[in-house]
Amino acid sequence: MRVKPLLLVALLLAGCSPAPAFTASLTSPTDVVLSWPDDGAGHRVEYANDPAGPWTTLRFLPAHTTSYHHPDLIPETPFYYRVQPFTGPVSTDLKAVTSGDTVTFTWADRTPDEAGFLLEVRRPGAPDFDPVEVTGPDETTCALSLLPGEERSAYRLRTLHYGPLSPVVHRTTGKER
Missing domain, CATH: 2.60.40.10 (Immunoglobulins)
Structure with a gap:
């Protein structure tokens, strides 16, 4: 399994660093905190109990928000997460x-x-x-x-x-x- 270290060395030699990852961490037995890098966009946060879905939107978060706390979950249950950036100009005719x-x-x-x-x-x-x-x-x-x-x-x-x-x-x- 030397592919990943070699890729990291190649990125560092090229003056690039690998993009920070989207992560999910248990902060208690039933609380998950999601984290992702700041890309300047807002984000839609979704979860499912199966990797194939169906997916449920938890929240739309404003630009520059880089984490989301999903609290009080069902014990001993799998949770799958994904985020999707969104952008868009502000309308002037509301x-x-x-x-x-x-x-x-x-x-x-x-x-x-x-x-x-x-x-x-x-x-x-x-x-x-x-x-x-x-x-x-x-x-x-x-x-x-x-x-x-x-x-x-x-x-x-x-x-x-x-x-x-x-x-x-x-x-x-x-x-x-």
Whole structure:
């Protein structure tokens, strides 16, 4: 098994270093922390209990987030994870209409090849926007129920484009104590 060390030596001699890996670590018998390098993109985090899926989205995370904590998992169960970067320009034609505690957003679809749209919120006092809703491609409306304290939040919409999926990482949870 001398292939990997030789590859590492070749990369280092060429002035390159291997890309940091996407990892999954057990921090307790039933908690997993995922980590990946900062590539400047947001990330969709997914899990499955079988490497072939089906895959479930856990969360869309904002740009420059490099870890995710998946807590309180079922003991002695396999969990498979992958992340997928996403990018997209901020739309300038987002419109909002409030009725009671519901906000309905509308926009124009000006991109023929988007994967969908990502609505983000910056709650009062928060330093940055967080993803709150994802639509499919060609959709031009969505509605959100306001949570207490969100009445003065700021919203923005991104046209969503996905990058390549990460390699799948696996952890099996331990026994409960």
